Amino acid sequence: MRILIFVLLSFLTSTFALAGVKIEHWTAPSGAKVYFIETRVLPILDVQIDFAGGGAFVPAAKAGLAGLTRNLLEAGAADLDEEKISGRLVDLGARLGGGADSDRASVSLRTLSTQAEREAALDLMRTVLSAPTFPQAVLEREKGRSIAAIREAETRPDAIAGKRFAAAIYPDHPYGVSPTVDSVSAITRDDLVAFHRQHYGARGAVVSIIGDVSRAEAEAIAQRLTEALPPGGGDLVPPPVKKPQRQTIKIPHPAAQSHVHVGLPAIRRSDPDYFPLLVGNYTLGGGGFVSRLMREVREKRGYAYSVYSYFSPRKLEGPFEIGLQTKRDQVDAALKVVDEVLTAYMAKGPTSQELAAAKKNMVDGQALRMDSNAKLLGYLSAIGFYGLPLTYLDDFPARVKAVTIEQVKAAFARHVKPENLVTVVVAAD
């Protein structure tokens, strides 16, 4: 493969706007916010429901609770055990997906839109959302598997680097906390029950629906999925983020390559600097082969296979990160190049040619980012969860085109301050 494709980038680099895609929005009687696109071309239906139920709402001593709660929804619900739930999904040809990240817990469903399959699949989704039983025996087994995975990850340079980087840029904040053997061991069934009750409520839930159903059917689906949810929810916000001090952390590891992360907590999804940073990062390290980091680190010097930068905005200040992996004896040289590229970019911003190229890629490439129901579902849920305007898609080209070199420079100066930059190197000499 010529380059790695980073799913991480999806938030900031994947945007779409399509004249003609009509997003409908309403609030269900349950209180859930609903976002809907009707498209009848394929006989499929995608539904996703998002809650403010990510890791940011969990105390460090119980880190792992958000993920376990989400995953164990399918471990038993009402009178169904986990074998019945998985068997029924397979028999329907339906797929349940989702997970928990820092901000969100998500449950998604893809099903055929034929009535029998669709109704049965939605019933199952409603049941796992509203009546999970969190069986003790399954919890113990899944805690064991989580702990084994944590211990395994503690041997992997990429995983070590990711965890240490998050911890260093988010001191004393849940965004920086990763599950540990102790924190997972401490989680009880009561914790799951309470977390579900508090975070999986209809108030604050976002229901995204796309596919082969009518508006009236979508209204009924949204209500049916949310009317029996627990009473919690509402406007939950994680505690405020503190900026870290500039520092370099080196961690020993026997790997052939050093894994490098450089970054800091940068912006909220609601920040007005979103577009200048989105457009600006394309030239710095978000635009694949045409980015400066790729050219200087990889193409000119052969230091790395993968080198990139991204902003990953969250409810609160999400990370900005530059990452690469390089043969351990040349890591200092690679870091020096990164520093020079970033410093020069902070000082002068993109050239007018670079800025024009970035805009052209983003505006002309919109069609690519919204050419499937699956991609559109992701954007519906982001618009709903982060409270973006309904016109976000239509406005996108104009917002991108309006960005100036001065705005890029000013936005980077505001959000990428050298005094807060943290460098983590795993497998350093």
Add this chain to the structure above:
Amino acid sequence: MKPLLAPLVLLAFAVAPAPTLANPFETRLANGLRVIVKEDPRAPTAVHMVWYRAGSMDEKDGTSGVAHALEHLMFKGTRNLKSGEFNKRVAEAGGRDNAFTSRDYTAYFQIVPKGALPEMMKLEADRMANLTLDAKEFAAEIKVVMEERRLRTDDNPQALVYETLNSTMFQAHPYRRPIIGWMDDLEHMTWQDARAWYRAWYAPNNAYVVVAGDVDHREVFRLAQKYYGPHKAKPLPERKPQNEPQQAGIRRVSVKAPAKLPYIAMSWKTPRLRDVQKDRDPYALEVLAAVLDGHDASRFAKNLVRGSKIAQSAGAGYDGTLRGEASFTLDGQPAEGKTVAELEAALRAEIKRIQDEGVSAEELARVKTQSIAAQIYKRDSLMAQAMEIGSLEAAGVSWRDIDVLLEKLKSVSSDEVQAVAKKYFSDDTLSIAVLDPQPLENAKQKKPSGAVRH
């Protein structure tokens, strides 16, 4: 952690939507280039792919990895284009592009707004014949490839196990070599090796184009003639069969690497799909893999991960659509407190149960349901549709047989699954590779390699 080998099964016997009349469309240019077009007007986008029937299996000892290295170099300059310009043009068109190398083929693609398709075809046709390779470009890029090898293989214990398994189970067949190449071969590769590879295999008569999207196939055919048509066909190197001799006895190897959980991969030699109509065993093996590990309710998830809790993860994979030797692989990590030997016994017991009892009607029905649903869901992705056509063609299976493959899969009986379980799972054709985890503090720091070039 998802077992490493699981993705193999996803591409095998991929199924497609019931075709609308005559769609896809195919033509063949006078120079031997085949062009396959799948019209799908759902969004104003297009996928353009070129597949070369040259992968790591066509390499020679001493230059392993050259197919993949050339893939990287294809993004450098041509007689008409400066180095780096290819990616720039794609980006400015609002598109994205990449490439991938397998054991059987090397493929390049661009996903673009449909208006940019002609330019993509022009660019891709240009580098089919006009690549300018030189020592300087090569010297920088081969370092990148070595970094890729460190990232994907050298520092990845399960990948090391897989590499070792392949080089153990195949002794004559070229699948024994890793796609990315041995590090020592990369260190000694020259730009002339890459040039020789390019000259030997990059020809219209060794390639096919796949286009999917909101396009008119007649217009695509016309553009193909315009841009690819002028290239001359050339004689291709002889491909020797290099068939693997009959294995006679179990082979066991282990790999030490810094890790916590052990890992086991077990591979049996099996037939590949040769005759779409007449073969039966490859379809039955595909169903067997799906019964064991096709979905969340399959036997491995139900019995090994959830039931006996012996496995942290467990997978089964069979890919019968390939050019070389096929195999059926089971792999997994034992749960904490369980040993590799216990997991091996449990994996074998699952095969034994099917040898003794076959599979249930419910299990067969589930495989069918999953195949039909996957066929419909695939229509939500242009890339998936183009990939399906391209990867089948790479194995010598026509896109025209996509529906036949699905029907054959659906026709497999319990007796047939039981029969292949009895027939192919003898220890005599089995190879087993195991990860022997080493504590980090004991692991010796790896000697830097591949640094010095003159």
